[in-house]
Amino acid sequence: MLRSFKLKFFLLVTISIVFFAIVTRISVRYASTKPLHEIFYGNFASYLELSLKDQSLSDLNTQAIQQKINAFYSDLNPNEAQVWLSDTGNTAQQNMLSGAVWRNIRNPSRTYAVELAELRQGESDWILFKVPQSDQGNQGTQDFFVAIPARMFEARFEDMMEARESVVNSMWPLLVLCILLCTWFLTYWVMRSLQNLQNTFQKIDLKGNGNVSGSSSSSGNALSEKQFDVEFASFVGYFNSLIKRLQLNFEQASRFSSDAAHELRTPLTVIRGNLKRLLNRAQDNSVEQIQLSMLSDEVERLISITNKLVLLSQADGDNFKLDLQEIKLFDLIAVTGEDIQSLVPHVQFEYSVSPDIKLLADPSLFQQLLNNLVSNAIKYTPPQGKIKFNAKVFGDLVEFSLSNTTFLSLDGIDDRIFQRFYRHLNDPNIDTQRPKGDGLGLSLCQEIAKAHGGTLSLHKGPDQWVSFKATWQRA
Amino acid sequence: MKILLIEDDEQIADLVASAFEAVGIQTQLEKDGFRGLRTALQLNFDAILLDVALPLMDGFQVLEEIRRNNLNTPVIMLTASIDLPDRLKSFEKGADDYLPKPFYMEELIVRVKAMINNKRGKVEMTLVQGDLSLDRFTRVATWQGEKATLTQREYVLLECLMTSPGQIFSREQILKQVWNVDFDPGTNVVDVSVQRLRKKLSSPSPKLGLAFPIETIRGVGYRFKTQS
Numbered sequence: 001m002l003r004s005f006k007l008k009f010f011l012l013v014t015i016s017i018v019f020f021a022i023v024t025r026i027s028v029r030y031a032s033t034k035p036l037h038e039i040f041y042g043n044f045a046s047y048l049e050l051s052l053k054d055q056s057l058s059d060l061n062t063q064a065i066q067q068k069i070n071a072f073y074s075d076l077n078p079n080e081a082q083v084w085l086s087d088t089g090n091t092a093q094q095n096m097l098s099g100a101v102w103r104n105i106r107n108p109s110r111t112y113a114v115e116l117a118e119l120r121q122g123e124s125d126w127i128l129f130k131v132p133q134s135d136q137g138n139q140g141t142q143d144f145f146v147a148i149p150a151r152m153f154e155a156r157f158e159d160m161m162e163a164r165e166s167v168v169n170s171m172w173p174l175l176v177l178c179i180l181l182c183t184w185f186l187t188y189w190v191m192r193s194l195q196n197l198q199n200t201f202q203k204i205d206l207k208g209n210g211n212v213s214g215s216s217s218s219s220g221n222a223l224s225e226k227q228f229d230v231e232f233a234s235f236v237g238y239f240n241s242l243i244k245r246l247q248l249n250f251e252q253a254s255r256f257s258s259d260a261a262h263e264l265r266t267p268l269t270v271i272r273g274n275l276k277r278l279l280n281r282a283q284d285n286s287v288e289q290i291q292l293s294m295l296s297d298e299v300e301r302l303i304s305i306t307n308k309l310v311l312l313s314q315a316d317g318d319n320f321k322l323d324l325q326e327i328k329l330f331d332l333i334a335v336t337g338e339d340i341q342s343l344v345p346h347v348q349f350e351y352s353v354s355p356d357i358k359l360l361a362d363p364s365l366f367q368q369l370l371n372n373l374v375s376n377a378i379k380y381t382p383p384q385g386k387i388k389f390n391a392k393v394f395g396d397l398v399e400f401s402l403s404n405t406t407f408l409s410l411d412g413i414d415d416r417i418f419q420r421f422y423r424h425l426n427d428p429n430i431d432t433q434r435p436k437g438d439g440l441g442l443s444l445c446q447e448i449a450k451a452h453g454g455t456l457s458l459h460k461g462p463d464q465w466v467s468f469k470a471t472w473q474r475a
Numbered sequence: 476m477k478i479l480l481i482e483d484d485e486q487i488a489d490l491v492a493s494a495f496e497a498v499g500i501q502t503q504l505e506k507d508g509f510r511g512l513r514t515a516l517q518l519n520f521d522a523i524l525l526d527v528a529l530p531l532m533d534g535f536q537v538l539e540e541i542r543r544n545n546l547n548t549p550v551i552m553l554t555a556s557i558d559l560p561d562r563l564k565s566f567e568k569g570a571d572d573y574l575p576k577p578f579y580m581e582e583l584i585v586r587v588k589a590m591i592n593n594k595r596g597k598v599e600m601t602l603v604q605g606d607l608s609l610d611r612f613t614r615v616a617t618w619q620g621e622k623a624t625l626t627q628r629e630y631v632l633l634e635c636l637m638t639s640p641g642q643i644f645s646r647e648q649i650l651k652q653v654w655n656v657d658f659d660p661g662t663n664v665v666d667v668s669v670q671r672l673r674k675k676l677s678s679p680s681p682k683l684g685l686a687f688p689i690e691t692i693r694g695v696g697y698r699f700k701t702q703s
Binding site for chain 2: 285303
């Protein structure tokens, strides 16, 4: 599941957004402490300024102001907030002043005449406000001091934070919905580009054309870079050059084996002809004659390999020219059955084919496929073994299989047998004296099936059964 | 009978010429397309064997010119290609037959003979070699008055040997040509089939000194004996 880019992208974006939200909340929580406190101090300073405005020192009633403040902060103990003038303070109040470090209230929007000091007196923290109070009369200037326990401001601050918390908490469901929507949209958007790329790639066919009749050119595969986002364009460009090189290699390789095989034909004709001439002239029953006959058989084998190579190179280049005809499977299998019975009389052959099954195939290629499969079955079926042929119709397809019991151990047998020149050599049951195939037969069979739009696959069953199953177009 | 061979490969030309000579057919050789065409138009031949890859003019061009000059001599194309388009092209241009390399000389001779006979309006319904005859349509073989209907494989086997008397066929070659398998199944199917043929056609009162014409060549295979 983690191999899905879509899922990974979705998770990543979700996690990033959630992380961002959490970090924002934490940092706001801690960063907002100081400025918010300053705002409370500022408010109180405004209140003080307003209360003392236009009051001359002589009519200043510190008692009344203290009561007002105590009333304002209803949770204060009676007389806990203290108010005094610079020349009327008691000792404790004078002590407070001695430890005070005065500063302005930090508020970017306005300046206060009020100064403030934070200090610790005994067990409790205090916030001290100093309001310079002047008098037009003769008494000169005096400072007006107010000391408020710091917990008053703390309590208001906590109240505010709590209110904000509850607002934010009520927003959570909306936030989650938002995160999901954003992520979904982002994922969809990114995936669309990728999907586009993927769809285009799917249309690429390395062989230049994928259809059986085969007529398109190999240059039709290049992807247009303009079709994609800039980030993908260079990737597509690289991909295009890769495809081009691959196609070139492919063509060269398939041309090479075809050309090589064609070049071999003329000398093979000469060798075969001359060998035959020598063989016919040699004295009957002489050693020479036997040797020439063996040589002649080897040449035949060489010719057979050359022919198969030509067919395989045609398959590689998708150049099989199929002369499609209706083929009655029953007739072919009946003849094949007779052949199997005469070639290996000790092997039991059974077949179940309905006489009305007709395939659409090139007769000579289909015959070759059947011959190769049958040869293969005969080669690896033990004496008293069994060979079976079954065919069934499934809609537009015919499924047929050739199965046989084998003396080979089934462990090492897999799809590699369809590879060219592959030999299943490791089996101790293989008689080294017996001539083996050229390793091209099954590969060719698969190519023939593919060229017809069919398939050929290997299946292993219990009791040493091996079968080759093919699907084919019905006529 | 005389045939024209247009082929640039000397070795193949030599092989073909000697094979035809052995059956009493004269050959004339030309080594390029241009000369080949000139000779074909000047002299009379019973058949023309035409290679595709030739210097100066290729086989298809030569064939085209021959047909354009209303010359109806049967032509067999010899080519290194087994591709369908090449085969079709040959027939489109007016070839009578087509034989891809590497071909069997015997097959070439049989095809040339058949083609000449066709042109003369004779279809060889029965294959005859000495005392043995084989009906190509009913698959009935007759030897010294003894008739037997042959199975498909027996028929192909006998036909294969009969059309090339004097030629030795190895067991492997017979397996390939008759049963279409290119490996030894490890059984004596060829020997059994030849035995069966002999048995089917053995006469209860054989003429003295006349053995069944399929000879066993020990360690090699079989041969249809030439009747002198």
